[in-house]
C-alpha cells in the first residue's frame with residue numbers, strides 16, 4: 128500500500144509567514160491534486176513550544192541563521208515559527224485538510240529540533256509515524272512539502288533508512304536555500320539515499 132506524506136504545509140512556511148519559503152504556496156494545489164488519489168494521507172506539522180531551542184529569540188546575542196550547539200547537535204537558529212496553537216502553525220487555509228487521515232506533530236521538545244517527521248534531530252525520540260504507517264500496511268511513501276532542504280530532506284532520508292520505498296514529488300517541494308543550491312543538493316542526497324524524485328505529472 129502507498130501512502131502520501133505532506134510535510135509542513137503550514138502558514139509560517141508560506142511566503143507571508145515567519146520563516147518564509149519562496150513560492151511555498153505553489154505546492155498547495157499539488158497536494159490537493161494528489162490527496163484524493165491515496166487511501167492514506169498523513170500530514171506533518173512543525174509544532175514548537177514558544178521557547179523552542181531552535182529559535183534565535185531564546186539565545187541572547189544570536190540571530191536567525193547563526194549555528195549553535197543544542198544538546199550536542201548542530202542547530203541552525205530560526206525566527207520564531209510554528210508556535211503551538213498560533214495561526215502560523217496552522218495548515219494553509221487552501222489545503223484540503225478533510226482529505227488528511229492523520230497529523231503527526233514534531234519539534235515539541237524545547238531541547239531538540241525535529242526536521243524529520245520520524246525522529247528528533249538527536250534521533251533519541253520517535254514521533255510514532257513509522258509505527259503508524261507500518262500498522263496500516265504502508266510500504267511505499269510519496270512525499271512532498273516544505274522545506275526541501277530541511278524537513279523534506281530529513282523525512283525522506285529517514286523514510287529510506289526505515290526501508291520504505293520513497294518517491295519525492297519534485298514540484299511539490301520548495302526550499303529555504305539559506306545557501307544557494309541547498310535544495311538541489313538536498314534532492315541529490317535524497318536520490319543517493321534511494322528515493323525516486325519525479326514531477327507530479329509522472330506519478331502513476
Ligand code: VGL
Pocket residue numbers: 135140173205242273274275276277278279
Ligand atoms: C523547517 C526549519 C525549521 C521545515 C522547520 O519545515 O523545513 N525548517 N523548522
Ligand code: ZN
Pocket residue numbers: 173175181208209234
Ligand atoms: Zn521548526
